[in-house]
């Protein structure tokens with residue numbers, strides 16, 4: 001069971017949705033996204049085998065760093081970009 005967010009927990013902001021939340025240090029970014037209802041492509045369910053959950057740090061330390069959301073754990077406040085959802089071809 002997750003403990004309630006603390007004001008000192010890292011804040012993560014997902015772009016382009018703008019959804020944000022605070023999570024304990026060590027929370028995988030993919031878990032944070034799921035809890036906030038942010039769609040991140042996840043073919044393997046977060047087992048770090050498919051490489052589809054790519055994110056890029058937009059603000060914060062390591063700006064421009066790309067990683068898999070399943071393996072990147074929150075350690076500080078971040079703004080991350082999530083790839084646009086690849087839906088069926090638009091009409």
Ligand code: FES
Pocket residue numbers: 041042043044045046047048049050051052053054068069070
């Ligand atoms: S969901 Fe498969 S590696 Fe991230």
